[in-house]
Amino acid sequence: xxxxxxxxxxxxxxxxxxxxxxxxxxxxxxxxxxxxxxxxxxxxxxxxxxxxxxxxxxxxxxxxxxxxxxxxxxxxxxxxxxxxxxxxxxxxxxxxxxxxxxxxxxxxxxxxxxxxxxxxxxxxxxxxxxxxxxxxxxxxxxxxxxxxxxxxxxxxxxxxxxxxxxxxxxxxxxxxxxxxxxxxxxxxxxxxxxxxxxxxxxxxxxxxxxxxxxxxxxxxxxxxxxxxxxxxxxxxxxxxxxxxxxxxxxxxxxxxxxxxxxxxxxxxxxxxxxxxxxxxxxxxxxxxx
Amino acid sequence: xxxxxxxxxxxxxxxxxxxxxxxxxxxxxxxxxxxxxxxxxxxxxxxxxxxxxxxxxxxxxxxxxxxxxxxxxxxxxxxxxxxxxxxxxxxxxxxxxxxxxxxxxxxxxxxxxxxxxxxxxxxxxxxxxxxxxxxxxxxxxxxxxxxxxxxxxxxxxxxxxxxxxxxxxxxxxxxxxxxxxxxxxxx
Numbered sequence: 001x002x003x004x005x006x007x008x009x010x011x012x013x014x015x016x017x018x019x020x021x022x023x024x025x026x027x028x029x030x031x032x033x034x035x036x037x038x039x040x041x042x043x044x045x046x047x048x049x050x051x052x053x054x055x056x057x058x059x060x061x062x063x064x065x066x067x068x069x070x071x072x073x074x075x076x077x078x079x080x081x082x083x084x085x086x087x088x089x090x091x092x093x094x095x096x097x098x099x100x101x102x103x104x105x106x107x108x109x110x111x112x113x114x115x116x117x118x119x120x121x122x123x124x125x126x127x128x129x130x131x132x133x134x135x136x137x138x139x140x141x142x143x144x145x146x147x148x149x150x151x152x153x154x155x156x157x158x159x160x161x162x163x164x165x166x167x168x169x170x171x172x173x174x175x176x177x178x179x180x181x182x183x184x185x186x187x188x189x190x191x192x193x194x195x196x197x198x199x200x201x202x203x204x205x206x207x208x209x210x211x212x213x214x215x216x217x218x219x220x221x222x223x224x225x226x227x228x229x230x231x232x233x234x235x236x237x238x239x240x241x242x243x244x245x246x247x248x249x250x251x252x253x254x255x256x257x258x259x260x261x262x263x264x265x266x267x268x269x270x271x272x273x274x275x276x277x278x279x280x281x282x283x284x285x286x287x288x289x
Numbered sequence: 290x291x292x293x294x295x296x297x298x299x300x301x302x303x304x305x306x307x308x309x310x311x312x313x314x315x316x317x318x319x320x321x322x323x324x325x326x327x328x329x330x331x332x333x334x335x336x337x338x339x340x341x342x343x344x345x346x347x348x349x350x351x352x353x354x355x356x357x358x359x360x361x362x363x364x365x366x367x368x369x370x371x372x373x374x375x376x377x378x379x380x381x382x383x384x385x386x387x388x389x390x391x392x393x394x395x396x397x398x399x400x401x402x403x404x405x406x407x408x409x410x411x412x413x414x415x416x417x418x419x420x421x422x423x424x425x426x427x428x429x430x431x432x433x434x435x436x437x438x439x440x441x442x443x444x445x446x447x448x449x450x451x452x453x454x455x456x457x458x459x460x461x462x463x464x465x466x467x468x469x470x471x472x473x474x475x476x
Contacts, residue, residue, distance in 0.1 A: 009416040013449040014442075038457030041410040045362050046403035049384050052308065053471050057464045058410070061457065094310075104467040105460060154364040155375070164368055190327040190363035197425060198397035200434065202331060202359060235438060274445045276438075 001125055003116075004071040005033035006062055008080040008227070009041050015077065015227035017271025021256035022076040022118055024270055028263045029126055029134065033074065036065040042083040045194035052090075057101045059087035064109040072114040074121055076256065078226035079193075082151035082159060084115045089158045117152065117161060119169055119225060119255065128176040136264030138178025140289045142282065144258070145182045145219035146170035147210070149229040150190050164188065170223055170255055177262040178289070184217040186210045191232040200236075204243065207236045211248050221251040221282050223258055230254060234276045251279035261286045301351055301386060302343045308382035315372045316340045322366035322376045332356045336366050336376050339383070352387040356380075358395035389472065401428045411465045414456020418448055 005026075011019035026033050043058035063084060066073045075081040091098045091111035102108045122131065148167045156164035165188060171181035189210055192203030210233065214222050224230045234252040241248055252275065260270040261283070272279055302313060316337075323335035334356045342351050357380065366376035386392075388400060405424035409417040426432050442448045 009453065012415070012453050013418050014447055016446060038414070038455065038460075040414040040456040040458075040461050041416050043410065044406070044416070046406040047410075048381055049362065049399075050388070050403050050407065051385065051468050051471070052381070054407070054464065054468045055381075057467070058461070061460045061464065065457075100467065100471075104464045106463070150363040150365075154368050155377075156368050188365075190361050190365070192327075193361045193363065194402075195359075195361055195397070195399070197422065197435070198399045198402040199359065202328060202361065205331060206327060206361075238438075274447050276441065276445075276447070 001030065001121070002032040002034065002071060003074040003121065004036050004066040004069045006039055006066070006073055006075045006080060006084070007035065008075065008077040010077060010227035014231050017274040018076055018227055018230070018254045018256060020269070020271040021254055021260045024265050025122075025256050025259045025263065028260070028265060029122075029131075031121065031126070034069060034071065036062065036069060039065065042080045044079055044083065048083070053097070053100055055083070056087045056090045056097055057104050059084045060091060060101045060109050061105055063088065063111075063113045063115075064105055064107060066113050067109065072116055074116050074118050076118045076225075078117070078149060078151040079228055081115065081117045082154070085158050086155065087111075088113065088115060117225070119152075119173070120161070122173065122259065123169055128172060131173070131259070132176045135177055135262045137262055137286050138289050139174065139258065139262060139286060140178050142179045142285045143182055143218050143220045144174045144179050145184050145214040145217055145222045146174060146187060146255075147214075147222050147224050147229060147233070148187050149224065149226050150188070150193065152225055153188055170225065173255065174223065174258070177258065179258070182214075182217045182219055184213050184219070186213045191229045193228050193232070196228070196232055196235075200239070203232050204236055204239055207233050208240050208244070208246075211237065211240070211250055214250060215248065219250060220285065221253050221279060223253055223255045225255050237277055249277055251275060251277050251282055253279055253282060258282075300346045300348055301383070302346065304386055305343060305379055305382045308385055309375065309378040311375050311379055311382075313340060313343055313374070313379070316344070316374055317372065319371060321369045321371065325365040325369050327361050327363045327365060328356070328359045332359050336380070340374075340376070340379070343379075349390050349392065352383065352390060352392035354383075355395065357383050357387055358397070358399040398429055401425060407465075409452070410461065412458075413452050413454075414458040414461045415453040417452040419450060420452060
């Protein structure tokens with residue numbers, strides 16, 4: 001299994017742990033990830049809120065690099081994943097846009113590189129059975145609220161990732177690792193995404209209701225697959241606690257960190273020390289099994 | 290909210306449709322977009338209201354709606370529209386028009402945040418959080434916000450002090466140049 005791996009900008013800052021655990025899990029499962037040289041930002045929310053051309057051409061610059069490698073593109077960040085697939089769709093559907101992108105990139109790109117989320121590789125290419133077999137430390141007794149957020153599942157027509165209203169990919173993975181995935185109502189709610197700094201008030205309100213539901217469901221941790229979800233849910237707990245007198249203390253872990261633990265990798269290989277809310281419960285439960 | 294007929298500037302409907310290629314006329318006001326909207330409980334206007342106002346020929350006054358920059362781009366509206374209208378793309382188009390036509394600065398100055406973010410991408414090829422945060426804080430004067438979190442984040446290397454390296458700045462530079470020519474971010 002060999003793929004081009006697009007880390008995304010947050011892999012070098014707020015989501016180093018996502019990046020680190022993705023690489024570690026890939027290595028452990030025999031998945032080869034090739035980083036395209038000179039990869040650049042997908043433009044994220046800022047680009048599509050500003051200019052449609054930017055929102056398409058910034059991802060296209062990377063897709064074109066991957067086309068040269070003749071590999072599928074694998075992405076770990078849900079936001080980059082969504083932007084890449086939307087850009088592919090716009091280029092394939094809009095000749096004028098494709099021409100504008102061609103002029104800016106000084107090369108043609110037809111929108112045909114296959115973009116896949118790392119979760120899809122785990123579920124479809126490696127397979128749940130193989131992952132189950134590879135488990136060294138099952139997540140026994142660990143209650144996990146699987147949180148998909150927005151950009152793993154939306155826009156559904158383009159991403160075609162699971163059921164957009166009640167996805168189960170993460171849940172199935174958690175179960176295959178011996179954990180307990182919880183039934184809870186906030187799987188595809190929004191954490192506030194890119195408004196973390198500009199409208200912290202909005203992010204605090206949205207994350208509060210997600211954390212509240214996860215706690216009510218009895219979650220030991222929330223498993224995520226998007227750096228923005230991770231940072232918002234993790235970092236804003238102290239703000240919510242200060243503002244409302246609540247006492248949230250829920251670890252927000254990347255699904256790849258959980259997979260890594262199960263495969264017997266050490267927490268420091270998976271970036272656990274980077275979480276703001278320490279994942280001690282998770283690590284203790286995993287170590288006990 | 291009250292739907293006003295008072296209008297400033299030319300109608301927005303055609304401009305919106307031109308930017309995002311969405312046919313607004315198929316909306317039949319089922320309000321699924323508003324029911325699902327992540328932020329509707331925090332804003333004065335709802336997505337279905339904006340859709341209706343566009344229909345009724347609203348002008349630049351609509352660009353002052355608080356929903357435009359409170360919208361988190363979660364895309365629930367688009368995913369649930371029974372007519373397949375990409376409401377989130379309409380919101381993007383409204384934001385572009387708000388920038389082009391000089392609408393008032395919204396709460397939290399999201400456009401400044403976006404500019405700061407994109408500026409770092411233009412400079413380094415990849416986004417640089419410290420630079421973006423500094424530029425945003427400089428522009429808004431909100432120095433104290435989240436200041437207490439930085440020491441821990443730096444210690445955990447949850448945020449990088451130095452700008453990113455290795456991105457193909459040449460290509461990104463051409464993209465931004467082209468976007469400027471198209472009257473992009475600074476418009």
